[in-house]
Amino acid sequence: MSSKEFTFDEVTQHNKEGDLWVVIDSKVYDLSRFADLHPGGANVLYANAGKDATQVFFGLHRLEVLQRPQYSRLQVGAIRGQTESIKPLAPGELSLVPYAEPTWLTPGYFSPYYSDNHRQFHKAVRAFFMEFVYAEAIRCEDSGKRISQEVVDKLSEINFLAMRLGPGKHLKGLTLMGGMVKPEEYDYFHELSNSLCRRWITNGTFSDYFTTLCKTDAGLVVLLIERTDAVSTKAVKTSYSATAGTAFVTFDKARVPVANTLGQVGKGLSVILSNFNHERWMVTATSLGAQRVVVDECLKWTNQRIAFGKPLHAQSVIRAKLAAMISRVEACQAWVENITLQMNNMSYHEQSDKLAGPIALLKQFVSKAGRETAEDATQIFGGRGITASGMGKIIENYHRTSPFDAILAGAEDVLGDLGVRQAIRKMPQNARL
Numbered sequence: 119m120s121s122k123e124f125t126f127d128e129v130t131q132h133n134k135e136g137d138l139w140v141v142i143d144s145k146v147y148d149l150s151r152f153a154d155l156h157p158g159g160a161n162v163l164y165a166n167a168g169k170d171a172t173q174v175f176f177g178l179h180r181l182e183v184l185q186r187p188q189y190s191r192l193q194v195g196a197i198r199g200q201t202e203s204i205k206p207l208a209p210g211e212l213s214l215v216p217y218a219e220p221t222w223l224t225p226g227y228f229s230p231y232y233s234d235n236h237r238q239f240h241k242a243v244r245a246f247f248m249e250f251v252y253a254e255a256i257r258c259e260d261s262g263k264r265i266s267q268e269v270v271d272k273l274s275e276i277n278f279l280a281m282r283l284g285p286g287k288h289l290k291g292l293t294l295m296g297g298m299v300k301p302e303e304y305d306y307f308h309e310l311s312n313s314l315c316r317r318w319i320t321n322g323t324f325s326d327y328f329t330t331l332c333k334t335d336a337g338l339v340v341l342l343i344e345r346t347d348a349v350s351t352k353a354v355k356t357s358y359s360a361t362a363g364t365a366f367v368t369f370d371k372a373r374v375p376v377a378n379t380l381g382q383v384g385k386g387l388s389v390i391l392s393n394f395n396h397e398r399w400m401v402t403a404t405s406l407g408a409q410r411v412v413v414d415e416c417l418k419w420t421n422q423r424i425a426f427g428k429p430l431h432a433q434s435v436i437r438a439k440l441a442a443m444i445s446r447v448e449a450c451q452a453w454v455e456n457i458t459l460q461m462n463n464m465s466y467h468e469q470s471d472k473l474a475g476p477i478a479l480l481k482q483f484v485s486k487a488g489r490e491t492a493e494d495a496t497q498i499f500g501g502r503g504i505t506a507s508g509m510g511k512i513i514e515n516y517h518r519t520s521p522f523d524a525i526l527a528g529a530e531d532v533l534g535d536l537g538v539r540q541a542i543r544k545m546p547q548n549a550r551l
């Protein structure tokens with residue numbers, strides 16, 4: 119990238135085919151030779167030759183286009199006396215777009231639930247994911263390949279997978295996030311605060327061990343089955359993720375040591391059910407993180423996309439959609455945080471008794487809200503919301519993958535039913551109108 123400086127008058131001289139410069143956010147690009155290669159065609163570039171194309175550029179491209187090496191090298195200098203104002207977030211940096219972050223992370227707002235330690239922890243985890251995981255996750259989603267051992271090792275270094283199991287005695291003696299939080303102080307709000315970071319499930323195709331519910335003459339039992347020649351897996355293509363490793367697993371006379379029995383023989387179902395509340399809560403937390411990203415994308419897009427001379431948000435129908443999605447994500451956040459507070463203060467058995475119903479209803483509500491938001495966002499982005507690259511790629515991804523949240527750990531209808539049945543079970547005998 120050149121550090122040369124130009125006046126705007128100098129740029130305006132380069133205004134024709136074969137000698138074509140534009141200014142984007144104070145930076146000067148020489149597109150003379152690129153014009154014929156431009157995916158959007160040469161004519162649109164000729165129409166902007168020698169001009170400041172910032173607005174028109176951001177109506178059609180994501181910022182990341184300019185950061186790709188093959189395009190960043192088209193920059194020949196900058197306009198004298200001006201500095202760039204449009205920058206990507208640094209790792210760990212918070213979005214300043216309204217509602218893109220929950221209030222506990224927004225300067226000037228308050229929360230009864232989080233301490234400064236939660237905030238520092240969240241910042242460090244977010245920075246870690248941006249620095250070490252995000253690029254790899256995107257690469258593997260495109261290729262369907264297993265994540266590298268290097269990233270797995272990085273995650274192990276901070277004991278991320280152990281933290282994903284929630285607070286508890288399994289954390290004893292571990293150094294969490296480089297010592298940022300003591301194992302005995304790690305709580306469900308720390309875990310919730312991780313939810314703004316994307317992650318993927320590695321199972322089936324990549325697993326070394328399979329936690330399996332088996333039917334025996336003595337009843338159901340859960341076994342930890344090691345991958346051997348007797349175990350084969352076949353990748354299953356899904357609409358939600360290439361890196362989820364979803365697989366069809368076949369066991370052919372696999373033998374398992376008695377020591378690999380989880381729980382008691384005949385009580386297998388209890389073992390499987392024992393994790394459900396935490397898993398369902400975790401799904402609501404990750405859905406919430408994704409919904410915030412969608413709000414951030416939609417507010418930016420409706421602000422920068424100019425149609426008929428006005429930003430998209432000049433249309434009341436667009437503002438109504440934004441209002442609905444903001445309200446939904448704030449409602450979800452408030453409910454998730456309330457449940458998280460209960461989890462922090464209840465024993466495992468109290469949680470099983472008092473929270474199974476509320477968590478089931480919460481998950482139903484959050485995943486439905488997510489899918490409504492996915493629909494609204496797709497309408498706002500139009501054709502770009504259904505293309506997997508370019509401006510609407512995150513919306514396309516969320517619209518395609520949000521049904522995952524509606525199914526994983528219990529489908530919406532089943533959870534709604536469970537929530538109400540739990541409430542009915544707890545009705546006082548003498549309750550009358």
Ligand code: HEM
Binds near residue numbers: 140157159179189
């Ligand atoms: C440094 C300057 C530019 C670069 C590197 C660039 C690069 C690209 C790339 C890579 C795409 C493919 C879509 C994507 O990945 O988002 C694209 C699409 C497009 N570009 Fe550019 N572009 C530049 C400037 C401009 C300008 C000044 C205009 C003016 C109108 C323009 C109009 C378009 C259009 C109309 C499309 C198709 C968009 C769509 O189908 O949604 N580009 N450009």
